[in-house]
Amino acid sequence: MNKTPIDFYFDFSSPYSYIASEWIEALAARNGRTVRWHAVLLGVTFQAAGLQSPVSHPIKREYSLLDFARSARHAGVPFVLPEKFPIATQNAARIFWWLAETDEERAPGWARHGLRAAFTRGVDLSDPASLRTLAVEYGLDGDAAAGVCADERWKTRLKEVCANAIGRGVFGAPFFIVDGEPFWGNDRRVQISRWLESGPF
Amino acid sequence: MNKTPIDFYFDFSSPYSYIASEWIEALAARNGRTVRWHAVLLGVTFQAAGLQSPVSHPIKREYSLLDFARSARHAGVPFVLPEKFPIATQNAARIFWWLAETDEERAPGWARHGLRAAFTRGVDLSDPASLRTLAVEYGLDGDAAAGVCADERWKTRLKEVCANAIGRGVFGAPFFIVDGEPFWGNDRRVQISRWLESGPF
Numbered sequence: 525m526n527k528t529p530i531d532f533y534f535d536f537s538s539p540y541s542y543i544a545s546e547w548i549e550a551l552a553a554r555n556g557r558t559v560r561w562h563a564v565l566l567g568v569t570f571q572a573a574g575l576q577s578p579v580s581h582p583i584k585r586e587y588s589l590l591d592f593a594r595s596a597r598h599a600g601v602p603f604v605l606p607e608k609f610p611i612a613t614q615n616a617a618r619i620f621w622w623l624a625e626t627d628e629e630r631a632p633g634w635a636r637h638g639l640r641a642a643f644t645r646g647v648d649l650s651d652p653a654s655l656r657t658l659a660v661e662y663g664l665d666g667d668a669a670a671g672v673c674a675d676e677r678w679k680t681r682l683k684e685v686c687a688n689a690i691g692r693g694v695f696g697a698p699f700f701i702v703d704g705e706p707f708w709g710n711d712r713r714v715q716i717s718r719w720l721e722s723g724p725f
Numbered sequence: 726m727n728k729t730p731i732d733f734y735f736d737f738s739s740p741y742s743y744i745a746s747e748w749i750e751a752l753a754a755r756n757g758r759t760v761r762w763h764a765v766l767l768g769v770t771f772q773a774a775g776l777q778s779p780v781s782h783p784i785k786r787e788y789s790l791l792d793f794a795r796s797a798r799h800a801g802v803p804f805v806l807p808e809k810f811p812i813a814t815q816n817a818a819r820i821f822w823w824l825a826e827t828d829e830e831r832a833p834g835w836a837r838h839g840l841r842a843a844f845t846r847g848v849d850l851s852d853p854a855s856l857r858t859l860a861v862e863y864g865l866d867g868d869a870a871a872g873v874c875a876d877e878r879w880k881t882r883l884k885e886v887c888a889n890a891i892g893r894g895v896f897g898a899p900f901f902i903v904d905g906e907p908f909w910g911n912d913r914r915v916q917i918s919r920w921l922e923s924g925p926f
Contacts, residue, residue, distance in 0.1 A: 583894055584896045594926070598915075714799075715795065715796075
């Protein structure tokens with residue numbers, strides 16, 4: 525039987541997405557799977573589900589900030605919370621979808637590059653100049669990347685992607701779909717591992 | 726150094742609290758700890774934090790129902806979702822706090838008895854007759870237990886308990902505090918185990 529790819533939905537401003545982005549490829553590879561990366565906007569999926577960011581709720585906010593950092597230490601990945609957080613990530617996501625259609629193999633690398641810049645160096649991905657610098661660091665043409673952010677084609681593509689994600693039940697990030705089974709959150713790593721290693725349970 | 730007890734906050738209508746209630750005592754005992762059980766009302770902590778039940782949000786609801794059952798299978802505990810869900814649990818909680826003050830050692834057993842009745846047999850804990858039957862099954866005096874539910878003393882006690890929990894940062898259930906460190910959710914089991922076995926990380 526062919527093993528299906530793992531669908532991995534992330535937002536460039538989601539700490540738990542960043543942590544998951546550091547383990548999903550290795551876990552997939554160990555189990556003979558590939559990963560299909562999907563940059564989405566949590567703002568859009570939250571709205572569809574009537575939700576808000578965990579840091580927008582009093583009391584829950586303090587816990588979330590502590591848990592982001594502790595969950596990163598638990599996973600063994602470096603972590604800093606960017607000074608500006610959360611941020612709008614549509615431009616980073618548009619560059620992702622531009623790459624996904626024009627230079628497909630480089631799209632996941634851009635995702636990792638952006639997530640690591642945000643969550644290990646505190647780079648503000650919502651700042652056009654910082655995003656351009658990041659694109660050039662990644663070997664992209666700076667003008668082309670900046671142009672993508674303002675291009676109706678990639679705006680429309682990102683809207684379609686978010687609508688498709690919502691249609692598949694995605695309401696947060698990271699969100700995984702494995703063999704049609706949905707898993708939400710970095711903390712579903714143990715259940716996803718079990719599923720991949722020994723099948724449905 | 727004396728090892729501090731683990732504070733375990735639960736709601737009688739919380740599937741994830743039920744699952745956690747089935748592993749917390751054994752995990753604590755293996756690590757030389759005891760557990761202090763706290764029956765709280767999620768309705769009250771949700772309100773303080775501006776939150777709602779996961780099943781009250783469209784899209785998230787479908788996932789949550791699937792995840793309750795899958796998380797129970799993952800933990801190896803039987804599970805059914807009661808037909809009426811979620812329910813008001815103040816009466817089950819008042820009986821808990823009555824026991825906690827008058828026959829302390831029997832309070833955690835009442836919690837487990839109620840959670841198991843709800844989530845393995847679908848017993849409606851919000852129904853006075855069902856709750857009375859459950860109390861009698863547990864060896865309590867049915868009239869006394871019914872009286873507790875209407876007694877201002879235990880109403881007040883439960884309000885104080887919820888206010889204290891909110892003051893300690895509790896915004897959901899299950900919620901654990903270990904050595905002052907907060908952990909939210911059945912899925913923090915792995916991090917709690919690590920903390921207990923090898924200390925802060």
